[in-house]
Amino acid sequence: MMRSKYDMHDYQWWLVDYILKNRRCGLYLPMGRGKTLIALSAVRQTMYSRDAGRVLIVAPKRVAKNVWLQEMEGWEHLHGMRSESGLIMGSVQERSEALDKIKQGAGVSVISRDAIVWLSKQQIDVPFDTIIVDEAQSFKGYSSARFKGLAKLTDRATSVILLSGTPMPQDAEDLWAQMYLIDKGLMLGKNITAFRRRYCQKLIFETHADYVLLEEHRDEVYRLVGEVTVSMDPPTNMPPIHYKKVGFRLCPDAAKIYSQAERTGAVDLPGRKKFVARTAASKHALLRQLASGAYYPRGVPGNGSKTAIPVHWGKMAAFKKLICAGEYSPAIVVYNYVFERDAIRTALQDTVFNARYAEIDDEGAIDAWNDGELDYLIVHPDSAGEGLNLQSGGHTIIWYGLTEKMGSYHQLNARLHRPGQKNPVRVLHLIAYGTVEEKKVMPKIIKKTKAQQQFMNTIKIGETT
Numbered sequence: 001m002m003r004s005k006y007d008m009h010d011y012q013w014w015l016v017d018y019i020l021k022n023r024r025c026g027l028y029l030p031m032g033r034g035k036t037l038i039a040l041s042a043v044r045q046t047m048y049s050r051d052a053g054r055v056l057i058v059a060p061k062r063v064a065k066n067v068w069l070q071e072m073e074g075w076e077h078l079h080g081m082r083s084e085s086g087l088i089m090g091s092v093q094e095r096s097e098a099l100d101k102i103k104q105g106a107g108v109s110v111i112s113r114d115a116i117v118w119l120s121k122q123q124i125d126v127p128f129d130t131i132i133v134d135e136a137q138s139f140k141g142y143s144s145a146r147f148k149g150l151a152k153l154t155d156r157a158t159s160v161i162l163l164s165g166t167p168m169p170q171d172a173e174d175l176w177a178q179m180y181l182i183d184k185g186l187m188l189g190k191n192i193t194a195f196r197r198r199y200c201q202k203l204i205f206e207t208h209a210d211y212v213l214l215e216e217h218r219d220e221v222y223r224l225v226g227e228v229t230v231s232m233d234p235p236t237n238m239p240p241i242h243y244k245k246v247g248f249r250l251c252p253d254a255a256k257i258y259s260q261a262e263r264t265g266a267v268d269l270p271g272r273k274k275f276v277a278r279t280a281a282s283k284h285a286l287l288r289q290l291a292s293g294a295y296y297p298r299g300v301p302g303n304g305s306k307t308a309i310p311v312h313w314g315k316m317a318a319f320k321k322l323i324c325a326g327e328y329s330p331a332i333v334v335y336n337y338v339f340e341r342d343a344i345r346t347a348l349q350d351t352v353f354n355a356r357y358a359e360i361d362d363e364g365a366i367d368a369w370n371d372g373e374l375d376y377l378i379v380h381p382d383s384a385g386e387g388l389n390l391q392s393g394g395h396t397i398i399w400y401g402l403t404e405k406m407g408s409y410h411q412l413n414a415r416l417h418r419p420g421q422k423n424p425v426r427v428l429h430l431i432a433y434g435t436v437e438e439k440k441v442m443p444k445i446i447k448k449t450k451a452q453q454q455f456m457n458t459i460k461i462g463e464t465t
Helices: 010-022 035-049 061-073 079-084 092-103 113-120 145-154 174-183 192-199 215-226 252-264 280-292 314-323 338-351 365-370 406-413 436-458
Strands: 024-027 054-059 085-088 107-112 130-133 159-163 200-204 209-213 241-248 331-334 357-359 376-379 396-399 425-432
Touching: 010 024, 010 035, 024 035, 024 174, 035 054, 035 061, 035 079, 035 130, 035 159, 054 061, 054 113, 061 079, 061 085, 061 107, 061 113, 079 085, 079 107, 085 092, 092 107, 092 113, 107 113, 113 145, 130 145, 145 174, 159 174, 174 192, 174 215, 192 200, 192 215, 209 215, 215 436, 241 314, 252 280, 280 338, 280 436, 314 338, 314 425, 338 357, 338 376, 357 365, 406 436, 425 436
Parallel strands: 024 159, 054 107, 054 130, 085 107, 130 159, 241 425, 331 376, 331 396, 357 376, 396 425
Antiparallel strands: 200 209
16 A cells, blocks of 8 residues: 655655755665655655756665665655666666666666666766765775766766765764765865865874874864754664673683684694784684684685684574574574574574574565564675665574674664564674674774764754754
């Protein structure tokens, strides 16, 4: 059943007017505030009140394919836009054919952010007048081809609307690229070098240099960004969210291996070639892997597919203990490394009788989860952290493997903690006591969360503005 525009909240209509008045702006709203609906409602008004020309919506692949067009179909005042909308996705040939249709007239085009570089290189005589950038923080990489391609398109646009619930996943430097898309460098500097010279301090480390925002400039940067962006508190109609640490101790042998790696950066197991982490970053990655139960002998980072060498089964045992009673089912189970995913699957097969589980990229997995047909949904934060509605399938998230990306952490938790969720949400973290998981990873997420919240509070508006 389609909903009426009269079902929209007053603050949503206020934000529609905000977009129409400012044209180039950012909505940095918490998950659940209806960013997609607000942006489409603003586009709908421009399409029929004046010549809005062509509209381009840039979003993560899964969100581009599923969320934006579905939102049009769910509201009476947006339903007519669906027939004028199309996807620029697929193979190069399919994208080219879709672009040819767009060149023949106005309308709304939805494209995956992965195809932005390709689009920026195409011959487009008539530019896109309005560009909506969903999950705008994913373009914070000022030196990336993705950012440069999008900047080329936004330079020619009349209206640019940035949407994000986590606009500052690392620090204030994340805001520079986003503001450049809005004002071409007028506020925070024509390039990242100008921003750093004015607002940051350079820190020299053994292997690299880094820049941090000087505290005396933080308020000024937030104030400038606040001139073209707004935020709000999270919705009040959602159940609470509870966080819990599920700790375990490494067995003596594993603790000895971990301690040696912590001191020397080396792992030297009997019958195995000695592995030495040569940089601080690779040592940190090694300690994270060891805390979770294994390590990659060539230092394969993150989601690498090379074979891992097992060191202990402590985390798997803690996970089995957690799920054996069925108290935390159904649940989303999150992994960071491939060997963690394999451990999760093994634990489910060993512990849960006829366990119904799937990985999120499996065909039909999302629908099966939302329809209550799965006990466990296995996900990587980079594949499920943005735009998906998973609240119908359960209210528990188990972080088997932690991420250090604050934005991905909160985005994934928000797949369950969002409007429509009927139960208190439980977020559990499996953490090895005394390891980098406890001493660095979780504290880093907490620190970054506080910094982002400080920024969001600076640009916040009231419920009934």
